[in-house]
Amino acid sequence: MAPQDPYSSLLRQYFVSPVHAGALRGEYSLRLLAKVDDGSGTALQIEAGIDEGTLKELRFHALACPHLIAAAELFCERYEGRQIATLRDFRSIGIARELAIPVSKTGRILLLEDAVTLLLQETGNET
């Protein structure tokens, strides 16, 4: 059986042009940083700039596979401008479906869910 391309065109797009990669650029009343890693080299950091309960700016750094990089970028794009409380509804499986990540590789983006949970804990909005 021919190997299936594990990367959808949307995933490739987010991987190649992650506009939310890097550090926060603005000034905010609250800055939060969530750092997670899997203990075997994969690491993800999400930084949030927050004003009045709104995620004004989201940025990430990742030493990770393409799936997690693309998922982090999509997360930042999707949640920037939303209320912090909306993070409670976040599930990585939704992003996995959107990026057409093969089921066998969805475990790789659980770190994103861990990072979001950490952000919520930092704001006292844990679920």
Add this chain to the structure above:
Amino acid sequence: MNRRHLVYLDYAATTPVDSEIAAAMADCLQSPYGFANPSSNHVAGRQSAELVERARAQVGALLNAEPRDLAFTSGATESNNLAIFGAARHRAHRGKHLITMTTEHKSVIECFEALQREGFDVTWLDPDKSGKLDPQLLEAAIRDDTQLVSVMHINNETGVIQDIASIAAICHRRDVLYHCDAAQSAGKLPLDIAALGIDLLSLTGHKFYGPQGAGALFVADRPGCQLEPLLFGGSQERRRRPGTHAVHQILGLGLAAELALSRLAADLPHCRRLRERLWLGIRDLPGLCRNGDEKETFAGILNVSTAGVDGESLMLALEPLCVARGSACNAQSGESSFVLRAMGRSDALAQSAIRFSFGRETTNDDIDVAIERFRWAVNHLGKLRPPETATATRA
């Protein structure tokens, strides 16, 4: 896609079939006798058999081997299986100790693992940090009941060249058979089997511009060097490998061997120039290290690791370059390179390894595209990296 538009730097996985060889194979299939079964005793069969024997002579000339000592197979994996299972089982009554290396190709490693399950005792030798086998380590590992040693010539991931002359000499002195997986070296480096004293040698045509699906196993004609066959059902290949010959494939293998012999002197310096050009173009990148010493590796392969970069992301960022992570045969597993780990590289460095491999059709322009793309990819992933994991470490 026209292959001229590809930047194909994966010659260690497979080489493009030489266009004249491809044409000759197609002619063979369409000729009045090329389709005939070489075992058939009629005029078409005999003519087809002549094509097979001509190819056998061509492969023999490449190796300085007697053509009758060559058995055609489907490729190096089958040759390795036949050599290792065949020799181990044939000599099992004399002893059941076998020796190989942890950095062999999977088609060798998995044979030895299977033989372990059959009750054979296998000693697995580690390379030194440069990927080479210390011959003294081999000498010390050989026991009275040792029957077979299998050590490859050129490593498929790193290009590290083993000292097969010394290995063969040790094996002969201790009356042990020596099998060499020469999938990466046959047709690329001069090989003189008669002078080297190798007992069993595997090769495959698709690594030197021949077709996939055609290979050979050399079996020295000397006492004690016999094989139990893996397949039964015919007298082809002196009963070592029964089955109807794939005449057009074998013809392609023979022509590739003939072409390789005439091109050896030109191909090697060409690869060396390309590798140097590539290395000079990327060596200043932070965290980059070369796997395998320059002087001890085959010029057609450059294997590099980059600290603080994920290997899978690097592969994707390198598209549309056709390069490899580890070996092609292991590419789907996503595991870090067991070869590099055996050489003492950290998991992270082994996981980030990229193999560039070049050949006859590779141009300076291909290399320049590769340099540009590799630099972009490493910089791109470097910008994504969390600050505290940023590194300029050289391993």
